[in-house]
Amino acid sequence: MGSCGTFSVSVKKRDIIAATLPVQDHWLPMSNLDLLLPPLDVGVFFCYNNFLLQLDESVSIIKKSLAEALVPFYPLAGEMVQNSLGEPELLCNNRGVDFIHAYADTELKNIDLYHPDESVERKLVPGKKQGVFTVQGI
Structure with a gap:
């Protein structure tokens, strides 16, 4: 199949996954260290063998688990906003996490x-458009 860097990834579906329990909106200020360091783009990707479970069943399990995991880690389901001083703050509003179901034409x-x-960036870990965190299942 594909070799390193020459494979393609096709997106099957995009969703936003929120925590299963509601969160009251509140703001978390950045620490001094957060304000000094450049912003980070946080994302993860999961690879799974579609022979173990039906593909739709695997994706459904990952989405359900992610929604439950966001309950104690609710800031990951928020979004970055600016306060009145123009400094970034984390708005904990359960906006949700971008979840992308995709297919890669290569083996792990x-x-x-x-x-x-060179091999993973922007293919297996897409750039986030909003929010704090992006998940892609491949």
Whole structure:
């Protein structure tokens, strides 16, 4: 199949997954260290063998688990906003996490995980458009 860096990823479906329990809106200020460091783009990707479960069943399980995991980690379901001083703050509003279900035309063994900037970035871990966190299931 594909070799490192030459594979393609096709998006099947995009969803927003929120925590299963409601969260009261509140703001969390950034620490001094957060204000000094450049912003980070946080994202994860899950690879699964679609022979173990039906593909739709695997995605459904991941979505349900993510919604439950966001309950204690509710800030990840928020979004970055600016306060009146123009400084970034985390708005904990349960906006949800971008969840992308995709298909890669390669096997995991063909991906060079030692050089993720060249092989993984923007393919397996997409850039987030909103929110704090992005998840992609492949």
